[in-house]
Amino acid sequence: MAQIIDGKVISQEIRLKLNEEVAQFVNAGNPQPHLTAVIVGEDPASEIYVRNKMTACKEVGISSETKRLPATTTEEELLQLIGELNRDDSVSGVLVQLPVPEQINERTICNAVAPEKDVDGFNEINMGRLALDMEGFVPATPLAVKTLLEHCNIETFGRNAVVVGRSKNVSLPLAILMHSDGKNATKALDATVTICHRYTPPKELAIHCRQADIIVVAVGKPGLITKDMVKPGACVIDVGINRIKDEKTGNDKLVGDVDFEEVRQVAGHISPVPGGVGPMTVTMLMYNTLKAAKKAAQNASRKSALV
Numbered sequence: 084m085a086q087i088i089d090g091k092v093i094s095q096e097i098r099l100k101l102n103e104e105v106a107q108f109v110n111a112g113n114p115q116p117h118l119t120a121v122i123v124g125e126d127p128a129s130e131i132y133v134r135n136k137m138t139a140c141k142e143v144g145i146s147s148e149t150k151r152l153p154a155t156t157t158e159e160e161l162l163q164l165i166g167e168l169n170r171d172d173s174v175s176g177v178l179v180q181l182p183v184p185e186q187i188n189e190r191t192i193c194n195a196v197a198p199e200k201d202v203d204g205f206n207e208i209n210m211g212r213l214a215l216d217m218e219g220f221v222p223a224t225p226l227a228v229k230t231l232l233e234h235c236n237i238e239t240f241g242r243n244a245v246v247v248g249r250s251k252n253v254s255l256p257l258a259i260l261m262h263s264d265g266k267n268a269t270k271a272l273d274a275t276v277t278i279c280h281r282y283t284p285p286k287e288l289a290i291h292c293r294q295a296d297i298i299v300v301a302v303g304k305p306g307l308i309t310k311d312m313v314k315p316g317a318c319v320i321d322v323g324i325n326r327i328k329d330e331k332t333g334n335d336k337l338v339g340d341v342d343f344e345e346v347r348q349v350a351g352h353i354s355p356v357p358g359g360v361g362p363m364t365v366t367m368l369m370y371n372t373l374k375a376a377k378k379a380a381q382n383a384s385r386k387s388a389l390v
């Protein structure tokens with residue numbers, strides 16, 4: 084039976100440490116780190132995600148604010164708000180909750196967030212830095228997967244990993260982080276990575292997965308990864324979040340992309356949904372926000388030393 088990777092418990096430990104670090108940073112005379120989230124429109128899932136992020140901010144001592152804009156907001160109006168937040172020295176990190184309404188170009192928005200406040204790591208500069216193994220902001224979900232693997236001492240060096248999904252915000256940065264060189268700035272995981280996606284035939288997906296020591300799946304399809312696709316002892320990380328009807332109770336429930344009950348019988352480690360990658364993603368956003376605040380403080384002291 085697989086060992087459960089309890090993202091809630093691990094996350095809690097890291098949040099406690101972050102809380103201490105934030106307190107030390109503020110006690111040293113620095114301004115309190117501050118995260119501003121922007122929601123455009125009324126997507127109920129976005130509301131929940133942002134609420135979780137704001138709660139986490141409170142837990143670790145980061146001040147936060149949510150700016151709400153109507154669904155009819157133009158790209159120009161959103162860009163104007165992002166510009167104001169970029170220029171506001173009291174704001175350490177800025178995130179625009181995705182998705183944005185269709186009249187707004189997501190890439191334009193991600194690129195408008197100042198790279199040094201881009202705690203989601205979606206700006207093309209931070210993505211490029213990650214691809215080149217350079218210091219920058221790594222998106223929170225890939226960072227969450229890496230942290231869970233490290234925390235559970237899952238060996239990745241030279242091991243076979245499969246990343247299922249190729250989205251620009253989740254799976255692509257994850258695949259980069261999984262295969263890149265651990266000796267460089269991103270301290271990546273040195274695995275041999277195969278990327279599967281919607282055009283990978285199901286038979287091939289199964290073949291690739293069966294060879295993997297680590298499977299990370301981020302698709303949004305319940306039950307995509309089944310027991311027969313998993314090598315005994317492999318580590319299975321489920322990023323997927325799907326809302327389905329519970330047949331027993333008739334209520335909605337959250338599940339991942341992995342057939343959890345079956346796969347846990349063969350895997351060595353498995354992360355559940357909910358309670359796996361989700362809470363850790365929010366924790367890594369807190370990590371990135373503190374990092375942004377620290378960098379801003381360093382830059383401010385460098386500037387004042389020059390005048």
Ligand code: NAD
Nearest residue numbers: 224248249250253280281301302303322323324360361364
């Ligand atoms: P996306 O829709 O942008 O990408 C889905 C990916 O799945 C695509 O790259 C596609 O090629 C691939 N895919 C589709 N069908 C497939 C199939 N049959 N076999 C293999 N690959 C297939 O989604 P995303 O933003 O990358 O998110 C993926 C999932 O992760 C979603 O369920 C999302 O809710 C969840 N998510 C969770 C967290 C978290 O913190 N836990 C964070 C972000 C996203």
